[in-house]
Amino acid sequence: MTDLLVTNVRPDGGETADILIKGGRIAAIGANLPREAGVPVHDGGNAVAIAPFVEPHVHLDKILWGLPWHSINVPPSLRAMIDNEVEIRKNLPWDTEERAGNLMRQCVAMGSTHIRSHVDISSGYRLDNLHAVLRAHEKTRHAVGLELVAFPQLGMMIDPGTADLMEAALDEGASVIGGIDPTEIDGDPKGHLDTIFDIASRKGAKIDIHLHEAGELGLSALKMIAERTRANGMQGRVVVSHAFCLGDGPADAVDAMIDILAENGIGIISAVPGEIDFPPMFELARRGVKCAVASDSLRDTWNPHGNGDMLERCWLLSYRSYCRTDEELVAALDMGTGRGADLLALEGHGLDVGCEGSLVLIEGENRAQILVDRPKRSLVVKRGRIVARDGTWVA
Ligand SMILES: [Zn+2]
Incomplete structure (x- = not known):
């Protein structure tokens, strides 16, 4: 479990926001969240963020x-x-x-x-x-x-x-x-x-x-x-x-x-x-x-x-x-x-504050278009740790 600030993403295809993960959990979601010392930052490039x-x-x-x-x-x-x-x-x-x-x-x-x-x-x-x-x-x-x-x-x-x-x-x-x-x-x-x-x-x-x-x-x-x-x-x-x-x-x-x-x-x-x-x-x-x-x-x-x-x-x-x-x-x-x-009764799955700090970034317009076009996954995060980039395992 670790910390990560993912900036410039659109949760579920909505308004642009940042997602702060601390201790493996989503700690905050909002526009222009403050940077914190020691917390790595990943620029999401305006991708759609969804729960894994x-x-x-x-x-x-x-x-x-x-x-x-x-x-x-x-x-x-x-x-x-x-x-x-x-x-x-x-x-x-x-x-x-x-x-x-x-x-x-x-x-x-x-x-x-x-x-x-x-x-x-x-x-x-x-x-x-x-x-x-x-x-x-x-x-x-x-x-x-x-x-x-x-x-x-x-x-x-x-x-x-x-x-x-x-x-x-x-x-x-x-x-x-x-x-x-x-x-x-x-x-x-x-x-x-x-x-x-x-x-x-x-x-x-x-x-x-x-x-x-x-x-x-x-x-x-x-x-x-x-x-x-x-x-x-x-x-x-x-x-x-x-x-x-x-x-x-x-x-x-x-x-x-x-x-x-x-x-x-x-x-x-x-x-x-x-x-x-x-x-x-x-x-x-x-x-x-x-x-x-x-x-x-x-x-x-x-x-x-x-x-x-x-x-x-x-x-x-x-x-x-x-x-x-x-x-x-x-x-x-x-x-x-x-x-x-x-x-499967997974605890904490979702993109809300308090949920497990896991998410997937996909470059696209919205969830409907993503479902149809199936773009590659630009980032996969598990409990604050980046585990895949651009469709490739990096963990
Ligand atoms: Zn089977």
Whole structure:
């Protein structure tokens, strides 16, 4: 934590002001703030200042970025994709720590100063991926906050020992219990969800479940998740990632499910997939469901696309949701900033006095234009420390 005076910026695209950060917190915002001895000054060049982006769903242990180009040979089934990844990861020239650190630095350079990452836990991997990502974070923690999800990518009920390892992960640095397609991967939705909720409620952990299951199958899983959220008193601590069933399920059933999600404080994260119907994010937000966009799988054995840029992800949501007015465009931007922070319950996210002294400067006219044009980030600040300039990590 440190001090910094950022002058000549336009908070959220409004009137020109200076922002004073002291002890890692925003101490003052106003025109022509006095210089203080010992406080470095950065001239923002009339850029727009926004609160940092939040990356609420990525897989730091899967990233192949920085390695020679990986040509994806798409296997014929989900199970084959999973097995394919395990084989490829056995023989990579960089270890998980190096690859995870690479992606963290990229996320920071693009303006994200907080990441929620899933890490694969299985009887084969044990806790190796968790430990490697934590080691990588030791070198980046001054620039980016990190929370880790113990994720049973290879299945949990079908891979004995995985649930115990997920629970052990909570004692070694993870804070969230993951899950995945309880019917299509594990073939036992009740067993899968009961196990997850049991671990989370005993250990005081949050939950974040990958749910790709479509239509009625996915809606049935969401109903079971809501029942267990209520029964365990976990309202506000459960997130479902993807929830494609909210995009492709029957309209009346989706409508009813949105009320159930809001009542039970269940959040929704979408990576805005290009080819699949995704949840109606703005409708969810309007009806009180916490939601955000995320990168998810990028530049790995699953997906050749992606660059860790949450501004681009917000643009994708805007594009696919037919946002046109400034109000709609700014709402799309908020899905990668304020709404992500709210979903993850991040303390002090924002551009107000008393908030964490973290911000992103972007050269542009206003937030709507920035969302459309996606200029590079001229400065990224984490708790008063400059951590990236001109789209490049400097921390
Ligand atoms: Zn994912």
